[in-house]
Amino acid sequence: DAGITQSPRHKVTETGTPVTLRCHQTENHRYMYWYRQDPGHGLRLIHYSYGVKDTDKGEVSDGYSVSRSKTEDFLLTLESATSSQTSVYFCAISAAGGGNQPQHFGDGTRLSIL
Amino acid sequence: DAKTTQPNSMESNEEEPVHLPCNHSTISGTDYIHWYRQLPSQGPEYVIHGLTSNVNNRMASLAIAEDRKSSTLILHRATLRDAAVYYCILSSGYSTLTFGKGTMLLVSP
Numbered sequence: 126d127a128g129i130t131q132s133p134r135h136k137v138t139e140t141g142t143p144v145t146l147r148c149h150q151t152e153n154h155r156y157m158y159w160y161r162q163d164p165g166h167g168l169r170l171i172h173y174s175y176g177v178k179d180t181d182k183g184e185v186s187d188g189y190s191v192s193r194s195k196t197e198d199f200l201l202t203l204e205s206a207t208s209s210q211t212s213v214y215f216c217a218i219s220a221a222g223g224g225n226q227p228q229h230f231g232d233g234t235r236l237s238i239l
Numbered sequence: 240d241a242k243t244t245q246p247n248s249m250e251s252n253e254e255e256p257v258h259l260p261c262n263h264s265t266i267s268g269t270d271y272i273h274w275y276r277q278l279p280s281q282g283p284e285y286v287i288h289g290l291t292s293n294v295n296n297r298m299a300s301l302a303i304a305e306d307r308k309s310s311t312l313i314l315h316r317a318t319l320r321d322a323a324v325y326y327c328i329l330s331s332g333y334s335t336l337t338f339g340k341g342t343m344l345l346v347s348p
């Protein structure tokens with residue numbers, strides 16, 4: 126299994142509070158991704174990173190920011206959490222960004238915003 | 240983005256082969272065909288991918304039509320652990336994966 130650790134695995138917090146989710150990899154892969162999964166929507170890309178300090182927006186990036194200061198860590202921040210951001214969040218990694226590169230996923234973080 | 244069409248659900252019996260179809264009539268020449276699966280309460284798991292030729296790995300086989308407008312994921316002997324949602328996804332260049340609703344595979348003992 127790919128060495129991907131997401132933390133925390135579960136979190137409950139209140140509307141308006143800041144939340145940071147962490148993805149840590151031990152594979153030295155260049156690309157990292159954050160997805161969210163909601164019933165009826167499947168997985169949707171939030172942000173991705175193609176190198177240290179290099180990030181780009183995905184399909185549903187509003188309300189989220191990311192940072193990548195080291196190859197192994199990719200942080201997802203909700204500056205002021207809202208109930209619509211209640212979801213399961215998955216981190217993924219890939220060695221490169223081309224169509225020939227599979228992505229490997231973490232076990233997810235279940236986030237509840239009350 | 241090129242899109243894929245999959246049946247909503249399929250059923251199989253344990254130890255029988257399973258053929259999961261995927262249509263992608265608007266596929267471009269640079270699109271790779273990826274398959275992922277997601278077991279309940281887990282993250283998606285990479286299964287297999289290919290471009291033009293059929294591919295085999297320890298998990299499954301991927302059969303790609305000659306015109307590349309369709310493909311089939313083959314599980315040679317289904318087990319209860321193979322019950323999952325299977326996603327067929329096209330990916331090319333620097334594009335990211337776009338997950339659809341996939342096919343829910345039910346496996347009966």
